[in-house]
Amino acid sequence: xxxxxxxxxxxxxxxxxxxxxxxxxxxxxxxxxxxxxxxxxxxxxxxxxxxxxxxxxxxxxxxxxxxxxxxxxxxxxxxxxxxxxxxxxxxxxxxxxxxxxxxxxxxxxxxxxx
Amino acid sequence: xxxxxxxxxxxxxxxxxxxxxxxxxxxxxxxxxxxxxxxxxxxxxxxxxxxxxxxxxxxxxxxxxxxxxxxxxxxxxxxxxxxxxxxxxxxxxxxxxxxxxxxxxxxxxxxxxxxxxxxxxxxxxxxxxxxxxxxxxxxxxxxxxxxxxxxxxxxxxxxxxxxxxxxxxxxxxxxxxxxxxxxxxxxxxxxxxxxxxxxxxxxxxxxxxxxxxxx
Ligand SMILES: [Zn+2]
Numbered sequence: 449x450x451x452x453x454x455x456x457x458x459x460x461x462x463x464x465x466x467x468x469x470x471x472x473x474x475x476x477x478x479x480x481x482x483x484x485x486x487x488x489x490x491x492x493x494x495x496x497x498x499x500x501x502x503x504x505x506x507x508x509x510x511x512x513x514x515x516x517x518x519x520x521x522x523x524x525x526x527x528x529x530x531x532x533x534x535x536x537x538x539x540x541x542x543x544x545x546x547x548x549x550x551x552x553x554x555x556x557x558x559x560x561x562x
Numbered sequence: 563x564x565x566x567x568x569x570x571x572x573x574x575x576x577x578x579x580x581x582x583x584x585x586x587x588x589x590x591x592x593x594x595x596x597x598x599x600x601x602x603x604x605x606x607x608x609x610x611x612x613x614x615x616x617x618x619x620x621x622x623x624x625x626x627x628x629x630x631x632x633x634x635x636x637x638x639x640x641x642x643x644x645x646x647x648x649x650x651x652x653x654x655x656x657x658x659x660x661x662x663x664x665x666x667x668x669x670x671x672x673x674x675x676x677x678x679x680x681x682x683x684x685x686x687x688x689x690x691x692x693x694x695x696x697x698x699x700x701x702x703x704x705x706x707x708x709x710x711x712x713x714x715x716x717x718x719x720x721x722x723x724x725x726x727x728x729x730x731x732x733x734x735x736x737x738x739x740x741x742x743x744x745x746x747x748x749x750x751x752x753x754x755x756x757x758x759x760x761x762x763x764x765x766x767x768x769x770x771x772x773x774x775x776x777x
Contacts, residue, residue, distance in 0.1 A: 450652075450653055450654055450684070450685035450688055450689070452652075453654070453656065453689070454571055457572060457575070460574065461567065461569050461571070461573075462567065465567055465569075466565075469563070471563065471565075479571070484713070486684060486685075486688050486714045533713060534710070534713040534747060536743075536746040536747070544746070554572060555569065555570055555571060556567040556568070556569050556571060557566075557568060558564055558565060558566045558567050558568070559565050559567055560563070560565075561563055561565055562563060
């Protein structure tokens, strides 16, 4: 349910950025959300659609790029990606000695304004 | 026109959390963000912890709830300063809510602040409030599937308090599985098995918590 708070934060950021560019309408916004970020994309889209009315983003489309969880194994030295929300062992060799380096993202990449 | 933004979405919250953290540090306060599902026993654990730390630490409490003030009244009765935050529907506390109530606590007379987050296993783990450590309470009656269903909170917490262990004989819960999965998600997590009704394990937890203060 924290998707509402997250949608409000996104709205704050993009409205401010749009004004800085001396524009007054947001047409789309593109996000990068990691699988392990604890955010449900559908809930976020729903929240955004509900708070955007009466704002300069009222016609804006939200596009979400989902980033899989991935890391590098210290044992077999290989990189891996997974569709899971967590990793307990290296999917390639089973080692528990690995570092996660993607999948926690929660970022705004860019937006289309006019 | 395309505009690059490249901004972390929770940046504003994280900035405020850093400000809180600075304020806590200046006041010499050790701050715990206590999380867990509704009914896990967070408030009861807090009452027991307050009793154990009487004379050892100077505590204050922030109670987060969606609505109501029952928990704050219980803590007040335990004899420590407390303020209540009603989130009015939000499922977690954020840094801004915390900074808004700090003025209502006698920070100078305290050296430890426990923030009881809103009952929820998901969202509180996402929003920093400026704490030194996060800790979570899980009652064994919630079932042994919780770590793998809600990995983020287990990964973020420095301690896991397994509450209601007196009920183990009456359930088919696999405590070893909870511990194993929690440790797989977070090899550093410190696990305490406690029962707030019999008092078992509370000593160890309270001592550990107080010991974290000087770290
Ligand atoms: Zn490997």
